[in-house]
Amino acid sequence: MAEHRSGQWYSGTDRNAYIHRAWMRRGLSAHAFDGRPHIAIANTASDLTPCNAHLNEVAESVKQGVYEAGGIPLNLPVVSLGETLVRPTAMLWRNMAAMAIEEMLRANPIDGVVLLGGCDKTIPALLMAAASVDLPAVVIPGGPMLNGTFRGRTLGCGTDVWRLSEEVRAGTLSEAEFLQSESSMIRSRGHCNTMGTASTMGLLAEALGMVLPGLAGTPAADSRLLERSHETGRLAVEMVAARRTPSSLLTRGSFLNAIVALAAIGGSTNAVVHLLAIAGRIGVGLTQDDFDATGSGVPLLVDLQPSGRFLMEDFFRAGGLHAVLREVRDLLDPSALTVTGKPLVEHLGDGEIWDREVIRPRAEPLQTHAGIAVLHGNLAPDGAVIKPAAASPHLLHHRGRAVVFDSIEDMHARIDDPGLDVDADSVLVMRGCGPRGYPGMPEVANMPLPAKLLRQGVRDMVRICDGRMSGTAYGTVVLHVSPEAAAGGPLALVRTGDFVILDVAARRLDIDIPADELAARSPDEATVSAYAKPRRGWERLYVETVQQANTGADLDFLVGSSGDTVSRESH
Numbered sequence: 001m002a003e004h005r006s007g008q009w010y011s012g013t014d015r016n017a018y019i020h021r022a023w024m025r026r027g028l029s030a031h032a033f034d035g036r037p038h039i040a041i042a043n044t045a046s047d048l049t050p051c052n053a054h055l056n057e058v059a060e061s062v063k064q065g066v067y068e069a070g071g072i073p074l075n076l077p078v079v080s081l082g083e084t085l086v087r088p089t090a091m092l093w094r095n096m097a098a099m100a101i102e103e104m105l106r107a108n109p110i111d112g113v114v115l116l117g118g119c120d121k122t123i124p125a126l127l128m129a130a131a132s133v134d135l136p137a138v139v140i141p142g143g144p145m146l147n148g149t150f151r152g153r154t155l156g157c158g159t160d161v162w163r164l165s166e167e168v169r170a171g172t173l174s175e176a177e178f179l180q181s182e183s184s185m186i187r188s189r190g191h192c193n194t195m196g197t198a199s200t201m202g203l204l205a206e207a208l209g210m211v212l213p214g215l216a217g218t219p220a221a222d223s224r225l226l227e228r229s230h231e232t233g234r235l236a237v238e239m240v241a242a243r244r245t246p247s248s249l250l251t252r253g254s255f256l257n258a259i260v261a262l263a264a265i266g267g268s269t270n271a272v273v274h275l276l277a278i279a280g281r282i283g284v285g286l287t288q289d290d291f292d293a294t295g296s297g298v299p300l301l302v303d304l305q306p307s308g309r310f311l312m313e314d315f316f317r318a319g320g321l322h323a324v325l326r327e328v329r330d331l332l333d334p335s336a337l338t339v340t341g342k343p344l345v346e347h348l349g350d351g352e353i354w355d356r357e358v359i360r361p362r363a364e365p366l367q368t369h370a371g372i373a374v375l376h377g378n379l380a381p382d383g384a385v386i387k388p389a390a391a392s393p394h395l396l397h398h399r400g401r402a403v404v405f406d407s408i409e410d411m412h413a414r415i416d417d418p419g420l421d422v423d424a425d426s427v428l429v430m431r432g433c434g435p436r437g438y439p440g441m442p443e444v445a446n447m448p449l450p451a452k453l454l455r456q457g458v459r460d461m462v463r464i465c466d467g468r469m470s471g472t473a474y475g476t477v478v479l480h481v482s483p484e485a486a487a488g489g490p491l492a493l494v495r496t497g498d499f500v501i502l503d504v505a506a507r508r509l510d511i512d513i514p515a516d517e518l519a520a521r522s523p524d525e526a527t528v529s530a531y532a533k534p535r536r537g538w539e540r541l542y543v544e545t546v547q548q549a550n551t552g553a554d555l556d557f558l559v560g561s562s563g564d565t566v567s568r569e570s571h
Contacts, residue, residue, distance in 0.1 A: 004240070005135070005564060006038040009109035016571050020109065032072045037111040037240040039066045039233070040076040042101060042129075044122040049082035051119040051191035051198060054220055055142050061226040062114050062140065065233020071240070073233065076113075078104060081121040083198075091468065092440025094121040094128075094277075095546070095555050096538055101129035106564055110135065112240040114232060118142030118190070118220075120197040120471070123205055124274035128554070131246045131281035132561040136239035138339045139210045140232050141202030143220035144312035145190035150181040156305035157185055157192040158472025162446065169416070170454035190220025193312045194305040196471035200267035201274060203321050207261035208278075209249045209338035213347035217320045219313055235339060244341060247561075250282045253333030256294050257344060260331045263298035263371030264324050266307040266389045268471025269479060272372060273441075276552030280559045288374055288383050288550045292507070295371025300389050301327055301360045306474040307389040308366060310358045318358035322351030327362040375478065377510040378518060379464070379490055379500065382482035382550045384509055391476040392460040396504040398476075399512065400427040400462060404496045407432040407530040408444050416451040424458045427500045431491045432530040433467030434484025435546040435553045439532040439539055445469040445479035462502055464509070466491055466549075478502065478509060480549040485523070486531040487548060492523040 009020040010033045021033055032038075041062050045055035059075055066073035079097035081090040105113055112135055117123035123141060130137035148155040164181060167173035191198035199217070206216035212235055215228040238244075255275060262271050272291055279286035301324050304310050310318075325332065326348045334345045353359045360366055370389040376382075388396060403426045405411035411430050414420055422428075428447050435441045445465035449458060463477045466484035483489035490511070494500070499512040511518065534540040545555040 004035065004037050004111045006109040006111050016569055019571060028072065037071045037237055038074060038109060039071045039236045039240070040074050040105065040108065040110040040113045041116060042076050042078045042105070042113050042126060043116045044078055044080040044118070044126070045116070046080035046082065048085055049080040049119050049122070050084070051082070052080060052117070052122060052142055054189040055116045055118065058116055058140060058142065058225065058229045061229035062233040065230040066237060069234040069237035071237040074110065076104065076108070079125070081119065081125070083120045088438065089440040089442035090121045091442065092539070092542060094125050095542065095558060097121065097125035098128035099558060101126060102132045105129060105133045105135060106562070106566060112136035112236050114236050115139045116142065118198055118202070120201065120270065123201040124277065127205065127210065127278045128281045131250065131278055133564050134245045134247050134561060135564050136236065136243065136245050137210070138212065138232055138236055138239060139205045140229050141205060141211065141216050143190050143202070143218050143222070143225050144193040144199055145186060146188040146219055146221055147193060147311050147313045148185045148187040150184040154311060155181060155185045156194040156311055156472070158196050158470055159194045159306040159474065160185065162473055166448065166454060169448065169451050188221040192472055194472045195266055195268065195302065195307065195312070197268040197270040199312050200262065200265070200271050200471055203265060204258045204261055204267065204271055204275065206321055207258040207325070207344070208254045209336055209344055210246070211339065213338055213340060214322060217312060217316050219316060239339060242341060244339065246282060249337050249339065250284060251336055252284050252286065253336040255279055255284055255286050256290065257332050257336050259291055259295045259371070260298050260328055261321070261325060263295035264300065264328050265302045266300050266304060266370060269372060269385055269387050270468055270471050272385055272480065273468070273549055273553050277554045280552050280554055281561060283560065288385070291372045291385070292374040296373055297369050298328060298331060298371045299362060299365030300367040300370030301362070301365055303358055303360065303366055306472055314355070314358045318355035319351060319353045322348050323353045323359050326351035373504050373507060375504070375507050375509040377508045378515070379494070379511045380481045380509045381490065382548060384478050384481040386478050386504060388504060390474040395460060395462050395476040397502065398462050399499055399501045400425045402427050402429045402494050402496055402498045402500050404494055405430040406527045408442070410530065411447055415448060418452055420450055422450050422453065424453055424461065426461065428461055428463045429491070429494055429500070430465045430467070431485035431527065433465055434486055435549065436543050437484055437486030437531045438467065439534065439543045439546070441468050441549065441553060443468045443470040446473040446475050446477050464500065482548045482550040484548065485527065490518060492527055493518060493521040
């Protein structure tokens with residue numbers, strides 16, 4: 001067994017090898033230590049991560065595949081993050097989860113790992129960890145839930161929460177009707193069925209080459225998920241034999257392929273911070289501007305909420321990711337490999353579009369230029385992002401008077417005040433929501449519109465924030481403003497009444513005041529007092545070491561990798 005990494009624990013006749021084998025002999029027999037690869041199943045299943053609760057069943061299928069291929073499967077529960085439940089925001093814990101998973105993969109006698117994720121932050125955390133350890137690794141996305149319906153109408157998980165809650169505030173939907181829809185929205189196991197962050201990251205993990213081709217996007221309740229999970233277990237054993245590690249798969253071309261896919265599917269803006277963080281772990285030179293340079297000219301081909309009409313079950317039925325990527329094959333790096341050892345483009349031959357309403361052919365896109373746009377200007381020196389596919393076209397070039405909120409609490413306290421000096425042309429600005437200021441960069445950038453404007457029929461306004469927004473959300477929202485206000489960014493200097501200019505075509509975001517006046521300003525006391533000031537624990541470590549959104553919001557000391565070597569024995 002010495003040829004495998006796990007043999008460093010189990011091979012030999014000395015006391016330490018005896019201890020390692022003996023304590024594992026509760027179900028494992030002698031043949032488990034005769035040279036077979038040990039495959040960890042990094043499992044984010046948790047009852048408190050509802051979208052991942054079915055992953056224990058998926059793990060059983062993986063185990064069968066590992067056994068069948070001659071390996072030894074080992075369940076390894078890891079930190080799980082439930083986007084809808086974890087306070088103050090799941091993003092605060094992404095880096096902690098990645099750090100903990102990395103350490104557990106390195107510390108244990110394993111030769112390869114199958115990564116089970118689904119809910120928003122779990123797949124990014126798993127990939128960040130795997131990149132830093134660089135053992136053979138393959139991802140299984142847990143898949144979206146089935147379509148829900150209410151009174152004959154399809155409900156998009158997440159997106160319709162935002163839509164229906166605004167209708168309640170506008171007085172066009174009763175609270176009772178809103179609450180009745182609650183039990184209809186979540187129809188089955190699985191993560192959000194819109195093109196939110198969970199769906200996006202599952203698909204992009206495959207575009208990166210880290211998923212068994214054809215698996216991503218399979219609905220959680222579909223039996224084919226278990227079939228392909230079984231195949232993935234077999235593949236993990238093969239990957240160990242071939243020494244096929246993340247560093248051999250995740251190249252710059254892989255990340256550019258993911259950016260092309262992100263644009264074509266109309267994916268979540270959260271993918272920007274996650275892909276940047278993963279690239280930072282593997283050592284690939286990826287920048288925020290690459291998302292614009294590579295993705296902005298890519299056509300939007302998928303008609304899915306929040307940018308369109310359909311849901312992930314429809315997307316899978318219509319041909320899924322391979323149908324989309326086949327349409328933009330000429331934009332993909334042909335050398336980028338997958339976990340099979342073959343290039344991604346070689347797996348696209350069977351990618352047919354079966355429903356041209358859900359997935360459009362290249363010649364008939366929903367939008368011709370739909371990728372993430374990266375803005376710069378005196379309000380965002382290090383950049384900000386906007387998703388044009390989810391925005392209102394008439395607001396993509398806009399000059400409006402700022403209405404400023406210093407925190408999410410300040411916004412909630414005043415947004416529906418009848419006396420708030422705001423109109424449809426105003427620009428809502430919220431700060432104190434970045435990685436340091438909140439802390440954790442919450443999904444609050446898609447601020448609710450003032451109730452009095454909703455009653456007037458207004459359904460979108462320009463909104464600017466140093467936080468994030470849910471991938472299921474929509475609107476003309478400028479987010480990830482860097483540097484954030486709490487890191488000394490000029491967002492801290494904006495005052496109510498200043499005019500802000502958004503020009504997406506020119507890639508500009510500016511406050512319309514003279515440079516010398518802006519330089520002479522300092523943040524108000526109320527602005528500074530709203531920033532997080534943690535005393536201890538993870539939050540303090542996070543605030544003191546987190547990087548800005550434009551580089552992925554990882555912790556500065558976690559960027560890069562340490563490999564899989566552990567030099568010291570525990571006994």
